[in-house]
Amino acid sequence: MLLVSSYFFYGYWDWRFTSLLAISTLVDFFIGKKLHLTNDKKKRKALLLISMLVNLGILGFFKYFGFFVESFEAISSSFGIQLDYLHLNIILPVGISFYTFQTMSYTIDIYREKMEPTNSLLDFAVFVAFFPQLVAGPIERAANLLPQISKLPKVTKTQIEKGITLIITGLFMKVMIGDTTGRIVDRIFAEPEIYKSPELLAALVLFSIQIYADFSGYSSIARGVAKLLGIELMKNFEQPYLSQNITEFWRRWHISLSSWLKDYLYISLGGNRKGNNRKYINLMITMLLGGLWHGASWNFVIWGGLHGVYLAVHKLILQDKKPASSYRYNGFVSFTRYTFNVSVTFLLVLFTWLFFRSTDFDTTKYFLNAFIHWQPSEYSFVFFRVTSSFFIVMLLFDAFSYYTKRHTFILVLKNKALSYSILSAMFIVTLLFMFQSEPLPFVYFQF
Amino acid sequence: MKQIVVFFIGFFLTLAILDWFVRLAYVENTSPTDFTEQYGRCRVANKDFVYFNEGFGIGRFNEGRYLGNYYTPQKPDNVIRIAALGDSYVEGFQVFERDHFLTLLEGKLNESRLDSFQVLNFGRSGFDFGDMYAYYERIVKPYDCDIVLFFVSNADLNIQQTDPLIPRVQKTQDGKLIITNEEFPKIYLKNYLTQKMLAHRSTIFQMLNNSRKLVIAGELNHKLFDKFAYMFKEENRSKSTSDIPVADLSFNIIDYLVKEKPDFYIINRDNRLLNNTFTDALPSQIHYIDLYSNSKLYKSNKDYHFWKATKKSGHWIGEGHKIVSEYLFDTLNHK
Numbered sequence A: 001m002l003l004v005s006s007y008f009f010y011g012y013w014d015w016r017f018t019s020l021l022a023i024s025t026l027v028d029f030f031i032g033k034k035l036h037l038t039n040d041k042k043k044r045k046a047l048l049l050i051s052m053l054v055n056l057g058i059l060g061f062f063k064y065f066g067f068f069v070e071s072f073e074a075i076s077s078s079f080g081i082q083l084d085y086l087h088l089n090i091i092l093p094v095g096i097s098f099y100t101f102q103t104m105s106y107t108i109d110i111y112r113e114k115m116e117p118t119n120s121l122l123d124f125a126v127f128v129a130f131f132p133q134l135v136a137g138p139i140e141r142a143a144n145l146l147p148q149i150s151k152l153p154k155v156t157k158t159q160i161e162k163g164i165t166l167i168i169t170g171l172f173m174k175v176m177i178g179d180t181t182g183r184i185v186d187r188i189f190a191e192p193e194i195y196k197s198p199e200l201l202a203a204l205v206l207f208s209i210q211i212y213a214d215f216s217g218y219s220s221i222a223r224g225v226a227k228l229l230g231i232e233l234m235k236n237f238e239q240p241y242l243s244q245n246i247t248e249f250w251r252r253w254h255i256s257l258s259s260w261l262k263d264y265l266y267i268s269l270g271g272n273r274k275g276n277n278r279k280y281i282n283l284m285i286t287m288l289l290g291g292l293w294h295g296a297s298w299n300f301v302i303w304g305g306l307h308g309v310y311l312a313v314h315k316l317i318l319q320d321k322k323p324a325s326s327y328r329y330n331g332f333v334s335f336t337r338y339t340f341n342v343s344v345t346f347l348l349v350l351f352t353w354l355f356f357r358s359t360d361f362d363t364t365k366y367f368l369n370a371f372i373h374w375q376p377s378e379y380s381f382v383f384f385r386v387t388s389s390f391f392i393v394m395l396l397f398d399a400f401s402y403y404t405k406r407h408t409f410i411l412v413l414k415n416k417a418l419s420y421s422i423l424s425a426m427f428i429v430t431l432l433f434m435f436q437s438e439p440l441p442f443v444y445f446q447f
Numbered sequence B: 001m002k003q004i005v006v007f008f009i010g011f012f013l014t015l016a017i018l019d020w021f022v023r024l025a026y027v028e029n030t031s032p033t034d035f036t037e038q039y040g041r042c043r044v045a046n047k048d049f050v051y052f053n054e055g056f057g058i059g060r061f062n063e064g065r066y067l068g069n070y071y072t073p074q075k076p077d078n079v080i081r082i083a084a085l086g087d088s089y090v091e092g093f094q095v096f097e098r099d100h101f102l103t104l105l106e107g108k109l110n111e112s113r114l115d116s117f118q119v120l121n122f123g124r125s126g127f128d129f130g131d132m133y134a135y136y137e138r139i140v141k142p143y144d145c146d147i148v149l150f151f152v153s154n155a156d157l158n159i160q161q162t163d164p165l166i167p168r169v170q171k172t173q174d175g176k177l178i179i180t181n182e183e184f185p186k187i188y189l190k191n192y193l194t195q196k197m198l199a200h201r202s203t204i205f206q207m208l209n210n211s212r213k214l215v216i217a218g219e220l221n222h223k224l225f226d227k228f229a230y231m232f233k234e235e236n237r238s239k240s241t242s243d244i245p246v247a248d249l250s251f252n253i254i255d256y257l258v259k260e261k262p263d264f265y266i267i268n269r270d271n272r273l274l275n276n277t278f279t280d281a282l283p284s285q286i287h288y289i290d291l292y293s294n295s296k297l298y299k300s301n302k303d304y305h306f307w308k309a310t311k312k313s314g315h316w317i318g319e320g321h322k323i324v325s326e327y328l329f330d331t332l333n334h335k
Helices: A002-037 A041-078 A096-111 A121-129 A142-151 A157-190 A197-228 A246-252 A255-266 A276-294 A298-318 A332-357 A361-372 A380-404 A416-436 B002-024 B101-112 B129-143 B186-199 B203-216 B220-231 B248-258 B276-281 B318-334
Strands: B033-036 B040-043 B047-051 B057-061 B079-085 B116-121 B147-152 B168-171 B177-180 B263-268 B286-290
Touching (some): A002 A096, A096 A142, A096 A276, A197 A361, A197 A380, A246 A298, A255 A276, A416 B203, B002 B203, B040 B129, B129 B147, B177 B248, B248 B276
Parallel strands (some): B079 B147, B263 B286
Antiparallel strands (some): B033 B040, B047 B057
């Protein structure tokens, strides 16, 4: 039933691409089994290579073919060679980056002998196609999800309560914050030349809010739906904008991807085991590829590269010290320092979002130019009012989650009737807005 | 019992907080319409708005209930005053006020001429030629304008006056043209006035009202079933606009305008020629401007109705406003 509904869910967008899902599933299921049965190192490596080639081949063809062709064309045209005939009209299948990474982690874990393969093709197929997290994660590990799928635990009352809470708050974040900031962001980034400096700055800040609300909202909905089926998915976000440094940010932002990159790319490259220089090179490679994972565009590579530089500089400053990972109030001075650190980290991240959101370098250049040659706007107050309203709502959500260490902080209230009343009101307002407005797709669907 | 009370208190308190947030962040506006005996259904005075219809519009209805800078009805001696009437193209919620063609026109005229110009935007979404005339008589006339621009399409000339709360233009038996409030449906008006209290205060109520309108417009299946909405009987959403007849009332209005003091301009804003039975009948005292045939709007490969961000075709985009302002400036400058 879960498998059928998951394939239906995926096929609802475009049924043709369910075949890719099936190919990925079959290849990794059988390779996983073979890997477990053989001790021959060469054979094991060959099997792993096949899995990588198939998964990365699918990903590469559908996601990066156009990008590499365009880049190749640009280089060749600078030598006077025109290669326009290489163009293919390739549709990017939704969620391809998520499920290929998920299946790859299964095979790598078996190769590393961290887990045993499953004997049930059905369970494995559900693991790959599990609909709540299929199209935009969290990128689950087989060790966490597979045992739950094979058992399909009984749903508890607490899970239902938390699941519904996560769905409602996630929907609120996605629709009332993500979509509403998104419609301003989309319009300004589409024609930056008609907007003035404060308006462009507001668009950038609003994008930082949109991408967080949209993606964390989706992750909450995914976790909530899974909970209703008795399955626990990992947290994908932990109030990243309250981070005191960039290392902490990456421990709180898109956790399933950052931990995947660390476990399967950074460590595979040698991590920090091969000396200091190699550590920084590995870090840069990981972050550049992490950027490229988001999309076939140089803007994403720059975004990843900037984060790589931030992380490397932070590691250099820290040396062997551990970075701060959480905050507890300890007087006014400590709070001021915390606020300062959070602000600096946010500004650094904000700068990188410009590259992430711009569709081309001209847009990026236009924004940067407008920030340098500041031009006031008669609508500065309107933009300030809008931006600060969204900012405060997000901050309140995050502050409560941070303080209670729960995404379901509304349930912390002792009076259940009060919790339910808040959720009901949020749900009704969200539904009303959804009904009367045009929906925006989830930002991460394109990845 | 105590839990039920707590639930309802919490529920309405949360609604109130959310309503406040929705208004502050301009997620939704409170209702922009008001009602007065004189004007009928009109815009709210002194109201800022942010709209996301196709484009992105920011502006303000001033204390005179029209858009742009507020000018008192008493016109200073050295000023040339221009009023523009029309539908949503003139109201122009899709662009910032600074990029609206009337704001640009005012700026250009003031920059290039020694006279001082004031351009007043009385555009109203959904208006046809009859509504525009009623608005002219009731609202615009006291402003003592020197030039009045009527932006019309073929559909506007087929006067229907669909809004029951706009004063109705009627021809009496003795051939006079009158504007009357007699036709306001009493129950409709009473309901509107009751609703208005909430619609002016609550964005959530406004969202509820918008949703109700969508249901009435037959959008429910589409909204609920998305791709599978085709399984339900589709309502005919659009009417063909070809060969729309010109209402007799349109000719009567023109006959009346001839007798008035200002210079009147009929401006074709449609994406095709205006019905020639109407344009041929225009007397020489009424100027005619055809944006369709003469401006760059339809003369280049670029679609000046296509909104990049929303991928929708609709009203003039920012560049379209610029073209219209330039064309009007050139035309008015030569007169």
